[in-house]
Amino acid sequence: MRTSNFYLFPLKENPTDAFLASHKLMLRSNMIRQSATGIYTWLPLGLIVLKNIENIIRDLHKDFMIQELLMPTIQSAELWKKSERYSDYGKEMLRISDRNKAELLYGPTNEELITDIVSKDLRSYKDFPKILYHIQWKFRDEVRPRFGVMRCREFLMKDAYSFDTSYENSYLSYCKMFLLYLKIFKKLGINALPFEAETGPIGGTLSHEFILETANGESEIFYDKTINDIEFKNIDFNDNEKVKKLILEYSNYYSKTSEKHKKKFFEKNVKLENRKYSKGIEIGHIFYFGTKYSKKLNSMFLDNNGKSNFIYSGSYGIGVSRLVAAIIESSYDEKGIIWPAEVAPFKIGLINVRVGDNLSTEYSENFYKFFKKKYSIIYEDRDIRLGQKLNIFDLIGLPVQLIIGEKNISNNNIEVKDRKSGKISLISKDQIEDYLKKNYEF
RNA sequence: CGGGGCGUAGCGCAGCCUGGUAGCGCAUCUGCUUUGGGAGCAGAGGGUCGAGUGUUCGAAUCACUCCGCCCCGACCA
Structure with missing residues (x-):
């Protein structure tokens, strides 16, 4: 699923009539x-x-x-x-x-x-x-x-x-x-x-x-x-x-x-x-x-x-x-939901840091095509600011975010962010799948 | 079901007390500039002010009725 197609309209502000x-x-x-x-x-x-x-x-x-x-x-x-x-x-x-x-x-x-x-x-x-x-x-x-x-x-x-x-x-x-x-x-x-x-x-x-x-x-x-x-x-x-x-x-x-x-x-x-x-x-x-x-x-x-x-x-x-x-x-x-992997709406959130950049876009597209065959993934492909992309994925609580940006991908690296700990790891693009298999149960 | 509160733009709110025909922030749209954690500037669109009745020259504002929603207590996956 691509965010550009998905019906998702998150609210920036908290609704006042909700307590829990x-x-x-x-x-x-x-x-x-x-x-x-x-x-x-x-x-x-x-x-x-x-x-x-x-x-x-x-x-x-x-x-x-x-x-x-x-x-x-x-x-x-x-x-x-x-x-x-x-x-x-x-x-x-x-x-x-x-x-x-x-x-x-x-x-x-x-x-x-x-x-x-x-x-x-x-x-x-x-x-x-x-x-x-x-x-x-x-x-x-x-x-x-x-x-x-x-x-x-x-x-x-x-x-x-x-x-x-x-x-x-x-x-x-x-x-x-x-x-x-x-x-x-x-x-x-x-x-x-x-x-x-x-x-x-x-x-x-x-x-x-x-x-x-x-x-x-x-x-x-x-x-x-x-x-x-x-x-x-x-x-x-x-x-x-x-x-x-x-x-x-x-x-x-x-x-x-x-x-x-x-x-x-x-x-x-x-x-x-x-x-x-x-x-x-x-x-x-x-x-x-x-x-x-x-x-x-x-x-x-x-x-x-x-x-x-x-x-x-x-x-x-x-x-x-x-x-x-x-x-x-x-x-x-404080950032949002943290889903247990079993129930998460998508297990992986893939983020293309900048749609205008050819290299990161090419890699993002390829990764998406590869991963969607095997895993539950949503791909942030819209031309919006990075902060928004990250905040939305944090809010909806996806267990892992794969962040693909020009700086790291030019060194063959992808950022893997764990939602729960917030920890970001730089992983070589060839080892991403193994890394996910090893660290997450999907 | 008893007590309290709220209803104004998609969302969050101000205006109401003291009546003079509606405003702010976010979002949306257009353009330019930006581009690694919810951008900046300029412009634009969007409202029968929950509904009805009444008072008044005039009602978002006052009164009454109804509807909707939220919160606090006694019940339940």
């Missing part, structure tokens, strides 16, 4: 634009990042043999009446009616719908276990939307649902999703920790929130900081004993949200120097339901004795659009 750094930076870097309170357009740059995150989540679900489907955004009120959540969910649910006055709603979540879907297909104990997910827009009519896409009304969520034949099996699915989540967040380049949590209107008996610690987060967390010492092992997902063992390891450490926090227990059992009270952003939330939904919706299967039983289920959410903001919130500086 992530919100300001997303507006300044032209990633999003608000269209109504808590409702946003994802502009090209923002959409690339959103899709990158989606795809990382997709790939890892695929690795775990979890299948994707796509449920609609608009649902009929019928199932929600059966589960009795049509009234319980309250004003957060956006209710709509169609031309025939049928009651519809813009889905805030999909437990009812997915339970109804699978109950038509999963009839024998032999059909289990199954985990399905989709990545779909949700709408929750928040009392007070704020902080950009962090707490908005329309948001993109990955929600997975597990279906099993017993408590034991269902708990195992819960544990596997727990580990999958740790793996996903690690891959996204962020340190999100699991916390015991309340189940809220989603319901159930067991629940964990995955929270990314940040100074401005809305969730309060209490934990034993040595939980970070647990080494996340890439264990075999089908090895049930290893899965349970690793979960047990996590549950040995104190980590609770404020709703679950027990002050006395915390102080008695966790050493003072290890006690951590902090704030963070909830980016994932998992729930064990047991038969809560299957009973309401009458979802049964036949066991090996030919007897009908209720299906055991759980649900597992990741706030995909919120993650974009959360990642920024944990990785930025």
